Every structure is written in C-alpha cells, then in structure tokens.
Amino acid sequence: MLPCYVLLDLETTGGNPVHDRITEIAAVRVEHGVEVARWSTLVNPGVHVSGFIEQLTGISNAMVASAPRFAEVAPELLALLDGAVLVAHNVRFDHGFLLNELSRLDVTLRVKTLCTVRLSRLLYPQFKGHGLDAIMQRHGLTSAARHRAMGDVEVMQSWLTLAQTELGAEHVAGLAQRLLQGSAALPPQLDTNITDIPDTPGVYLFFGEGALPLYIGKSVKLRSRVMSHFQAAGRNAREMRIAQEIRRIEWVETAGELGALLLEARLVKARQPVHNRQLRREGDLCAWRLEANPNSRPLLTLVRGSELAPEQFGALYGPYRSKSQAQSQLRELAETQGLCLQALGLESGKGRCFGHQIGRCKGVCCGEEAPERHHLRLQLALAGNKLQVWPFAGKVGVREHNARTGRTDIHLFDQWCHLATVHSDDDLHEALHSRTEPLAFNLDTYRLALKHLLVPGHDKLKILEFPVSTAIQ
Template sequence: MKLSNGRWRGLAFVDIETNGGVATVDGITEVGIVEVDEDGVREWSQLIRPEGRIPEFIQRLTGISNEMVADAPRFAEVAEEIYNRLDGRLFIAHNARFDYGFLRNAFERVGLPLRPPVLCTVKLSRALFPEHRRHGLDALIERHGLVVGDRHRALADAQLVWQFWQLIHRQLDGELIDTTIARLLGRPALPPHLDPSIIDELPETPGVYLFFGENDLPLYVGKSKDIRTRVLSHFSADHSSAKEMSLSQQLRRIEWIETAGEVGALLLEAKLVKERQPIHNRRLRRSSGLCAWQLVADGEGGWRPVLVRGPDLDPGRQDNLFGFFTSQTAATKALRTLADEHALCQACLGLEKVRSGQPCFGYQIKRCKGACIGAESRGLHGARLMMALQKLRVERWPYAGPVGLREGEALHVVDNWCWLGTARSEDEVHALLESGRPAFDLDVWKILTKALAKGRVVKLGAAGAVGG
C-alpha cells in the first residue's frame, strides 16, 4: 500500500469526539490518531476540556463525562502536538467532513492553518463496495469483521478505520484503490499559469471568488457556500467545457472574500460583477435599459401605462409598478401580449395611434371591447388592465424604513430594496445608513425579495441602533 506519494509523507487515521455537532460552536473532547509511515505505526490519543459541558446523551454514547475532562488540557495547549502529527499526512477519517471540520475550526482559533489532503472512508467504501447500501462504521464492522475496541472513543474508532484500510489493501487490487482514492481526493489539474500554493489557502466557507488574467484583467466572479470546492470544480471541468477550458488557460490569479453566509455571497457577487465587468459573467452584466410599466390616471376615469426607465426607477417607493424588463422592446412586447390575451385596447395603452373617436385595429377584428370608441368605459377598461397586470406587480417596500437582515454575526443593511452593505457593529450600521442609497439593481432586488421573506429581519432605530 502507498504510505506516501509526494503530496504526503504518511497517513493519519483520525477520529474525534465532541460535545455537539456544530464545528463553529461546539468543542472537541477527545482526539485519537493512528500514524502510519515508513517508520511503522504509532497511536496517540488525548482527552480535551471543551468550553461547554458535555450533554448527558453524548456522555452515554461516548463514555466521556464532564468529570473525565475536568483536568484535561484545552485544545490550545495541545494544538501544536496534534498539528505536528497531522501536518504533511493524508488525513483519513470516517465521515471525514465532521472530524476535519472540527479540527480545522479549532486550529484556526489558535492561528494554525490546517490544510491536509482529506480522504473520507465512507465515500471510499461506497466507491469500492457499491453493491452495499450501508457504509457507516457499524456496517463496516459487521460486514468486514473488524475488531472492535472501546466503540465511540476516539482512538478505538481511529483504529477501526486503520483496520478497514489494511483489509481493502489485502482484498482488492492496489491499482483500483489508488485510482479510486485519486478520484475522491479530487485534486484537479491546475491551470498552467496559477501558483499551486494558492489552492491550499482557499477557505471552505461561503463567499465570493474572483479570477484574474494577464494585467489583472477581471475574468470571472463567482459565489459559493464553499469557496474551495467551487473553485476546484472549475478546474476539474476544464476538459469538458469550452468556457471552463478558456477560463483555465487565461487564469493568472485568484482572490476571494468570505461572507457570513449564502445571502451575503449572492449580494456581493451581484455588486462585484457590476463593478468589475468580468468578461465571463454575462448573466449578471445587465444593460442600462432596465424599465418597468407604471399605471397613472388617464383623466377619463381609467389608467394608462407609462414606461419608467433606469434612474427614474424607485420600486420601493413607487406605486402601481409592474414588471421589470431589460429593454423598451421587451416591455412593449409584454404589454402587447397582455392586450391580446385580455382584449385590451392597444390605442388606450399607447401602443397604437388612432384619431380621437376612431376604433383601433383590435376592435375591428373583435380583439378589443371598444374603450377606444366609448363602447367600454375607461374605468372598466382600466380595472381590467389592472387585473391583467397583477402577476407583474412590483411590491412597494414593506417596512417603515431601513432594516437589517441577520445572517450569522453579520447584518445586511437594506432600504427600499437596495443593499447598502453588510455591518458587524452598530457603528458600521450607522455609517452605511449615512452613505446613501445606491441605484436600484434588479439582481439585488431578486435576492432580497426571497431573503427577506425567509430570513430574520430586525428594525434599525435612530442612529443605526439595532432593534428587536
């Protein structure tokens, strides 16, 4: 079996126990590591005192009590030793996302960045034994006859993963195992002009990433709930997509900005695409022809549509606004379609010019009810027009003033469907409110209409104070 391959100098079979399931909040209570390299096999374990208490049900599951960890070291006290045991090795764990996620967060809190290649033996088992449905550790114990020690203790479970590793290398073809591991590790062929070290720095957090070409030409802005995974996916796809291949060949540099969550990433992506105008972002690079229909009184008891364009658009404050269109042509086409579907008078809508008192073309072919010649009252025609437009209605801003949309520790400050920015303190909120509102952005509006409906909205009081 391969213990090293140039990318790592040995193997580390890892398991941890915790006092909860959230890596950014809960703490590690025990670490177990089996180190395997050319010098042999070494085992190490350590109880750790977490910040919070261990819940009763976890004590029953693991056998680790609050009394057992009362005199144990904090993670920071043993971080360097654990780091040295993992650094430069292939990190192997069952459900590795859990173990690696906790350890990475713990290391980051003490200023030690952990970036080993990570292999999950749940995924490895699924790939090597696809005929089986269950691949949890208990299923592997039963199926392969693994020798169980103190189940749900860190070192004992790490030993089980090491046993599984030895078993597959005894039973299966080594080339098959190596090929499967290489695929699961997903290390793509990197773009030829990109510094390979940047890949190990990419965070597994929500945010926005920016690709740059020669002379810092903006190539692409993207967003993801996991920046690292999304960036690497660009490179693994470059053989099958002409766009990805072109992007890979042009790429010289990557930047990224971490956000509190997905909403922050969406908002920042929309903003940066407008500012940077990257050549590979076409969807969000909207033209300046944005417009909408607004109904105004026609003076005869009815309504007539008026096209409101670009800088005159203020959806948060304007009444009777309908639809967003990227051009006057698109807006006119949509209105004509509604006129045909609802037998509306195109002359009254301003879509057709006729002399006063003369019938429009639609009336002559029985597609208009005669508002143009008084056969239908302007009031009734206006009411039917209003009903026809309802599916395109743009809601006014539903709050008395600016609000904050809470996402983790961040607060997205929003006013009249415009994103002012993201704050992490009351001073920052106040500064954003003082900065003025940006121009209306359709992409931001789409993001906010969904996010405000589902998210935690807080009122912003005087001087930017955050209310309940």
C-alpha cells in the same frame, strides 16, 4: 511512481474538446514500475486537418484518411485505462477530449487523472517553465518525434525516470499521490493553492494575466464550486476558455448565501468580468406607470432613471432591463388578455384599433367596452408585475450568522436598496447614521431583498428594524 498508470498523449485537430477531434493516440501502461503495454494509432477525425495542425504535428489528411474512427479504437483504449490512473502533460486537455469522444458513443469515462505539468512544478519549483519543451531543455532530453503522440509519451516516460533517479522514487511517488487526491484536474498554470480556498460561503474571482477578473461567482461552498469549474472544462467551451486563461484566484468569505449574492452582484457590476453573462450593468432599466384615470391615453407610460423611484412603486409595474423588453412583454400580455394596444400606447391612431378588427381587443377604443372595465382588466393583468412598496418604516437589517465559522453579517436595506454589509457595532452605527447618496434602484438587489424580506421560508434570517437596536446580537 504509482501502482498502476497509463502515460497518454493525444494529437488533435485543434484545442477545443467540444468541437475538435482526435487524430492520434499513444499510451504506455506501467504496473508496479514495469511497462506492460504500449499502443499507438492514428485516428480518422472525420473533419479536415488544417495546414497549421499538419505543420505542427506532421499528421496530414492523407495519413488519417484510411485510419480507424475513434469508435473503432475506443474498446482497446478503455481496456488499457482499466484500473489505471491517466497520466498526461496538461491532463485536462487529453482528458477533456476523451470525455467528449466517449460521450458521443454514450460511454462515461471514469478514471483518475494526474497532470505531469503540476507534478513538475512540485518536483522542480526552482524552474519557471514546465511545458514539455522546457522540461526537455533543462534536463537534456531529446525526441525525434516531438508533437507526435508516442514521441511525447516517451519524453514523459524518460523525464519521470530521470526525476525518480535525481530526487528519489519515494519523493516522486509522494507528490504524485498528493496531486491525485484532489488537484489533478486543476489548470497547470494556476498559481493559487486550491487547498487554501475555504469550503465556506463567499465570492470567488478568477484572474488571468491582467488586473481585471475573468469571472466572478458565488457559492455556499467556495472550494467545491471552484473545482466544479475545472472539472466541467472538458465538457463546456466557456469553462475550457476560463481554465486556459486563469492564473490566480481570489475570494471573499461571507456569513451565508445572501451576503454572497449581494457581493457577487456588486462586484460583477463594478468589475465587468468578460465571462459573466448575467448581473451586468443595467443601462436602461425601466417600468410601466399606470395612469389612475381610465380615460387617460396612453394608459401606460414608460419611466426610467430618477423616475424609477421606490416611493412611486405603488403605481409602477416591471421592472424591465430595456424598453424593447418592456414593450415586448406588454404586447404579449395584451394579446392573451384582449387589451387594446391603442389605449396602452403601443399603437397610434384613433377609433377602432386593428386588434378589435381581428377579434383581439374587446373594444374600449370604439366604445364597445367601458374604460373602467378595461382599466380594471389591465390592473389585474399587470398585478403579477407590480413593484412592491417598501413595507418598513425605515431601514432594516438582515442578520446572517454562520455557526461553523462564527461569522455574523448584517445587511442593511432601505427602499429595496442595499446600503452596506457590516460586521461590528461601530460599523453598524456608522452605516445607520452616515449621510448617503440618493439611492439608486438595482433590479438584482430588489429581487434579493424581496425574496429574503417578504417570501416565506427565509425566517431563519433575523430581520432587524431600526432604530430598534444597533447591536449585533
């Protein structure tokens, strides 16, 4: 099949390579079609073997109690793998466990991998099931030690021999080489052809069995980013869960990174993927409004909803994703700058505040500091969080062009809100002149617009002010 490969199988205490441990290893090394080495050993995992695992594999706590630890057998295993391709059924599982076990020994495993589940799907596309039990059933293979490491290795070995006899050694070798050149790390149940995904900017969506996405991400190189998820599955518990659940991938190309960021933020909020931790729906977005009168009490009022309007940004500071976050950050600011919690509205009462009693307030509450001076210090302390007033007379477009693909996107903004992304003159004209719903402020879009419209270094993106021209140049 391949010039040199090692058929390998592991038994473990569970399915998570980050937390679970190996209990048995079996390996058969094949060079130029000839078996040259065969090795198996029980491994003391150093953790309890559950009753379920014992029932499934037949490996008990008593059996592994006197077995060597992984660190003791690692040199022999690495010698077997030296210069060979690691071949396993659902190779991500075995490879992930080896990566984690060896990393605990400060050893980096560098080995090419081949998944026989994916090879079976290529060799026998007419069949639906490609698990080891399904392969055994359809080809009439048997094993006296199913779910033991060497028993499963021998099933794989018998199946490969049978496939070469039925389909031809050259055909099997050709498909194995194709898998070896880029897809061996992919989840075996993935239906999407990874080579169909372009290495261009855009957004990708991972789906399981249902209609809702598992995860939504963006990248300037879609295929490379998608592959990185699967390559990290052996080292990261969340990536492992995604790899176990994924069935198909969808993607949307964009002209560049800004378009991908905007689309990702919109899709995550609309679709709420279970594995996305950021860019979630902003249920309680708020900001502080500073009163102009230094004698007002409180000096700051928390505003949210329709009051959090871009037209008011000249007097607003934030924004914050929740009331608790806003109050917490204001308390920290007050402590470091010697501001009065009572004047800010974070502490009730009249007269000398508690902060002044312990030396943290300069006394605006009891007449020792002028209200105007305290107000000025408060403005300076908040300056870094001041929301920016929209600096344009009306709507603007950010033109993003990809010379490699020829794609041009224009992202329309008004009052820090993303109105639309268009690709043609007609779409641009319609977006500029159509009636829209009242603009809803969005923190992620605000930060993106602020970065790409005002921050130096993004001058490669052309900014169009309207009505100046409605044509895509």
